[in-house]
């Protein structure tokens with residue numbers, strides 16, 4: 001059944017239109033990948049789906065489980081089960097990673113997260129990610145390496161357990177071991193009731209997770225759609241072949 005439907009989405013930042021009518025449907029259980037050159041509008045699309053107010057929707061609609069969410073706040077979308085892992089995760093001084101994730105889980109699930117069960121859950125999930133348990137008590141992403149920040153995003157995803165997980169270049173800046181670990185965690189999260197929308201440049205992650213659908217985004221438009229064979233096609237030929245279709 002349908003989880004996300006994006007209809008004729010136009011998005012502007014500072015009066016400049018970045019997306020010019022995106023259509024995209026993601027059903028439950030599906031893995032979709034968005035590929036495209038730098039500056040194509042990939043991150044913009046994910047921010048608009050998440051409800052980041054910087055990205056103004058000037059035309060079109062977004063539906064989640066059949067409900068229109070085009071005008072909803074980020075918080076409300078998160079409660080509905082939408083998650084965005086940022087391309088460049090920010091650090092938050094003064095709040096530990098454990099408190100940050102526990103507060104988010106409480107808010108999103110609407111259920112109090114009892115301290116000790118939550119600590120056990122964190123510890124188990126951090127072990128899955130080969131993260132040292134001491135990181136739970138460090139300020140969120142503060143002094144974390146690029147790879148550790150990406151892992152902390154995946155940790156949040158696994159604990160929040162969203163219906164739709166959007167991952168923006170989660171494989172960038174990871175060494176081969178970390179890519180393997182992060183991919184394994186994404187696979188363990190994924191089941192027939194949730195969906196993934198993945199942006200990747202390096203295709204690293206796609207060695208471990210096979211998408212059913214690939215969308216090529218150029219200059220704010222989806223110019224090509226297909227199955228996983230598109231990933232290899234792009235790896236071989238680059239994006240130039242699709243430019244002429246713009």
Ligand code: ADP
Nearest residue numbers: 013018036037038039040041042043044045054
């Ligand atoms: P991609 O993720 O495909 O590399 P982005 O969605 O980040 O591309 O950006 C698309 C275009 O929109 C780029 O030209 C970028 O500079 C511009 N852009 C994105 N976000 C902002 C912003 N917050 N303010 C101004 N320009 C932006």
Ligand code: MG
Nearest residue numbers: 041042043044
């Ligand atoms: Mg983008």
Ligand code: MG
Nearest residue numbers: 042043044087
């Ligand atoms: Mg981007």
